[in-house]
Amino acid sequence: MSAYGHHMEQEYSAQSLSSREGSERASSYVMESGFYMSSFATTIFIASLVTVGLLFITLLIALTVMLQSCESKSRGAVEAQKGSYDSNYCHLFSLHMELNxxxxxxxxxxxxxxxxxxxxxxxxxxxxxxxxxxxxxxxxxxxxxxxxxxxxxxxxxxxxxxxxxxxxxxxxxxxxxxxxxxxxxxxxxxxxxxxxxxxxxxxxxxxxxxxxxxxxxxxxxxxxxxxxxxxxxxxxxxxxxxxxxxxxxxxxxxxxxxxxxxxxxxxxxxxxxxxxxxxxxxxxxxxxxxxxxxxxxxxxxxxxxxxx
CATH class of the missing domain: 3.40.50.1000 (HAD superfamily/HAD-like)
Structure with a gap:
């Protein structure tokens, strides 16, 4: 091969290598950009998760308190109703005991x-x-x-x-x-x-x-x-x-x-x-x-x- 041809082959090889390295760097950059997150964004993301978690816990607590309150009111209403029934029944029974x-x-x-x-x-x-x-x-x-x-x-x-x-x-x-x-x-x-x-x-x-x-x-x-x-x-x-x-x-x-x-x-x-x-x-x-x-x-x- 002539000296000119050899020179051209080397130059072409160098360009190909340079082009391939650039392509790999670009590819690497794209892949990394899919997972990379700045510290600020990370802070915001974590804060959001904590907020959602707190809201969820608060909701659970509120629901639990509401259920307990409803249960207590229901139990109190039942007890009051039973107490009223017992009182009325005993009043009538006592009256008829006296009459008879x-x-x-x-x-x-x-x-x-x-x-x-x-x-x-x-x-x-x-x-x-x-x-x-x-x-x-x-x-x-x-x-x-x-x-x-x-x-x-x-x-x-x-x-x-x-x-x-x-x-x-x-x-x-x-x-x-x-x-x-x-x-x-x-x-x-x-x-x-x-x-x-x-x-x-x-x-x-x-x-x-x-x-x-x-x-x-x-x-x-x-x-x-x-x-x-x-x-x-x-x-x-x-x-x-x-x-x-x-x-x-x-x-x-x-x-x-x-x-x-x-x-x-x-x-x-x-x-x-x-x-x-x-x-x-x-x-x-x-x-x-x-x-x-x-x-x-x-x-x-x-x-x-x-x-x-």
Whole structure:
């Protein structure tokens, strides 16, 4: 090959090599440009991922809180509805127990709990105060017109506070977390009945006290009533031996009939129990004091607390 030809071949080879290297560099540049990211872009990308993650977590938390809130509201609504149902059911059951003179052991256990809630939440105190206001308002507008006008008061609510008639110790109330509230309710009832008693006596009303207790308890009953502040009554009626096995409604009806024959005129009867408020010869106005349970509260709690 001539020197010129050799020179041309070298030059062509050099150009080819140069062209191939340039092509490879270009190719390398293109490939690298597909994966390369500046530090600023990397920062933005990572920040975006963190933001999206935080938003997602926040959304999950919000949904969880909403679900819990809905569940709590739903549970509260169900419990409130159940509590309202229990209260209404027990109110009706108690009323029919009184009307039909059912025995204490027929009172549902759930209603004993409802009765304690009635006291614990303060509704009993409000009802008792309202009833006393109605009684005092009525007697504030009238006065005795005849010598035989009398007011009958059931005092067994007071006598039940006497230790002789209350055999249940306070720890039984602790089973329901209501030992203090029951004692407070009994004290309030005692004070309000005593206040009413004193007002009626001061306004000239002869007071005849009624009890379901036997005549053999007269001395103890008199002693306790006087100690509790109840004095100067016209008469205290207790059951004779022949009346001990009588239905209480019949017993009270019989006593009212005797009073009428003796010339008394019953103007009003005040009691928390239905047995004395049923039957003939009830007078002009009867008042029923609120009663958490049909029968004695201590007896109901004892039955509930005692294992079967």
């Amino acid at each position: 003179n059912f025995e204490a052991d027929q009172f549902p256990s759930v209603c004993r709990v409802v009765a304690l809630q009635y006291i614990k939440e303060g509704q009993y105190a409000r009802d008792l105060n309202s009833t006393m206001w109605m009684i005092e308002d009525y007697f504030g507008s009238i006065t005795p017109q005849h010598d035989g006008d009398v007011v009958l008061m059931d005092v067994d609510d007071i006598l039940s506070s006497d230790p002789q008639y209350s055999n249940v110790s306070m720890h039984r109330y602790d089973h329901y977390g209501c030992s203090d509230c029951v004692e407070e309710a009994k004290h309030l009832k005692h004070m309000l009945i005593l206040r009413l008693y004193m007002k009626l006596h001061a306004n000239g009303w002869p007071l005849i006290l009624l009890s379901r207790k036997p005549e053999t308890h007269r001395n103890t009953s008199v002693e306790y009533l006087v100690t509790a502040g109840f004095t100067a009554w016209s008469s205290l009626i207790l059951r004779s031996e022949a009346e001990l096995h009588m239905d209480s409604s019949d017993y009270f009806s019989r006593r009212r009939a005797t009073m009428q024959r003796e010339g008394f005129r019953i103007m009003s009867i005040i009691s928390s129990h239905m047995d004395v408020l049923r039957g003939p010869l009830l007078g002009k106005r009867i008042f029923k004091l609120p009663n958490p349970l049909y029968h004695n509260l201590e007896h109901q709690i004892e039955d509930t607390h005692t294992p079967k």
